[in-house]
Amino acid sequence: MSDVFVRFRQMVAAVRGIDEDRITPESRLVEDLEADSIDIVELMLDAEREFGINIEKQEAQSLRTVGEIVSFIEARLAEQSTSS
Amino acid sequence: MKLRTVGITGIGAHVPEQILSNADLEQRHHVSDQWIRRRTGVVERRICTREQATSDLAVPAARQALAAAGLRPEEVQFIITATMTPDHLWPSAGSTIQGRLGAVNAGACDLNAACSGFVYALAVGTQLVRSGLYDNVLVIGADVISKFVDWTDPKTYLFGDGAGAVVLQPIADREEGLIDFMLGSDGSRGDILQLPAGGSRRPSSHETLDQGLHRPVMDGYDTFEFAATAVMDSIEKVLARTSYSIEDVDLIVPHQANQRLFRPVAKWLGISVDKFFVNIERYGNTVAASVPIGLYEAVHRKRLKKGDLVVLTAFGAGLTWAGAVLRWTYSPNDGHEILHP
Structure with a gap:
């Protein structure tokens, strides 16, 4: 399990008020974890602060599973480390 | 020239009698009480009748604030009304209210910074007293948003009508104000x-009406993202202008935009969510009125007492956002009722 996954899973668990065990890379935020649109904005803002990245609305709205978001964050972090 | 210290020396609030509850909305539209509560925290809101307008709420709130400060209407020197829903496009609600109060010696105008309007007006009013130009300034936040929203659109279940008012006067320096x-x-x-139409860009016409351009446009994702960021920014920036830090703050009275905002912001600020005064469950989002109604209730429910350090934060259309830091200087006399026990 990647460090980003572990940290993001903690955020999801806190925002949704659920156990971390329930959250896998395959978990869909809306369908499986019952996140609503406001939970998703909160999670994206959490991730922006935690990882020091920027996530656009269109990007946020195209990501459905926890694993997709984690991969997106990892890619953004990799971009930042190569460009700096 | 020495600048004077300015404090709030009287406060009043007024909401319409008519209650629109989630249960009422459940009956009229395909929406559940649970859905509205989860997304907004609102349980009921106050709504004007067909005949009522913004000044009808602002005048009783202003009278109450004046009585609390022991001022007669003719002693008021300036009235600033923060509103985006004046009775008419012109004249200003400020002048309408001034006339109805009998504040015959006061200048009056409106200030439109949407939901941030009251904090903006407080900033302007404070400078008029601080500078020595005036001794008695009335600052009002009042809106009747219910007349401008589409009650079949679930995004509007947030809103309610209301008014709040404060009196600003010079006070002793040690009180800070x-x-x-x-x-x-x-x-x-x-x-x-x-609100796309009805202004000089797109004046009201049969076409604007047919195209639904007299109803607010509000993008949920963008609005929530902006609001959360604006609350953080206003609190951090306004405190940075003072010698105080977030740990010194006794109470934050925020614009009541959505209950869901306060948990993430408290998390990012590293404070308890209980530091935010919340009354959205009973009034909804009352636009420019929400901060003074919040202050009024916080005082009368004894969440706020003389000497407390308070932060106000507000944000809204414009986009605009605003913050204030104040030492609370007013305690109600007996006989001032809480709005709706």
């Missing part, structure tokens, strides 16, 4: 919260 402000705007993103 209104300490500092921050005022922000980003007009380049103004389109995420907008």
Whole structure:
């Protein structure tokens, strides 16, 4: 399990008020974890602060599973480390 | 010239009698009480009748604030009304209210910074007293948003009508009073919260009516993202202008936009969510009235007492956002009722 996954899973668990065990890379935020649109904005803002990245609305709205978001964050972090 | 210390020396609030509950909305539209509560925290809101307008709420709130400060209407020197829903496009609600109060010696105008309006007006009013220009200034936040929203659109279940007012006067320096402000705007993103027609860009016509352009446009994602960021920015920036830090703050009275905002912001600030005064469950989002109604209730429910350090934060269309730091200087006399026990 990647460090980003572990940290993001903690955020999801806190925002949704659920156990971390329930959250896998395959978990869909809306369908499986019952996140609503406001939970998703909160999670994206959490991730922006935690990882020091920027996530656009269109990007946020195209990501459905926890694993997709984690991969997106990892890619953004990799971009930042190569460009700096 | 020595600048004077300025404090709030009287406060009043008024909401319409008519209650629109989630249960009422459940009956009229396909929406559940649970859905509204989860997304907004609102349980009921106050709504004007067909005949009532913004000044009908503002005048009783203003009278109450004047009585609390022991002022007669003719002693008021200036009235600033923060509103985006005046009785008429012109004259201003400020002048309408001034006339109805009999504040015959006062100048009056409106200030439109949407939901941030009251904090903006407080900043302006404070400077008029601080400078020595005036001794008695009335600052009002009042809106009747219910007349401008589409009650079949679930995004509007947030809103309610109301008014609040404060009196600003010079006070002793040691009391501190209104300490500092921050005022922000980003007009380049103004389109995420907008009433498209009825202004000079698109005056009212049969076409604007047919095209539904007299109803607010509000993008949920963008609005929530902006609001959360604006609350953080206003609190951090206004405190940075003072010698105080977030740990010194006894109570934050925020614009009651959505209950869901406060948990993430408290998390990011590293404070308890209980530091935010919340009454959205009973009034909804009352636009420019929400901060003074919040202050009024916080005082009368004894969440706020003389000597407490308070932060106000507000944000809304414009985009605009605003923060204030103040040492609370007013305690109600007996006989002032809480709004709705």
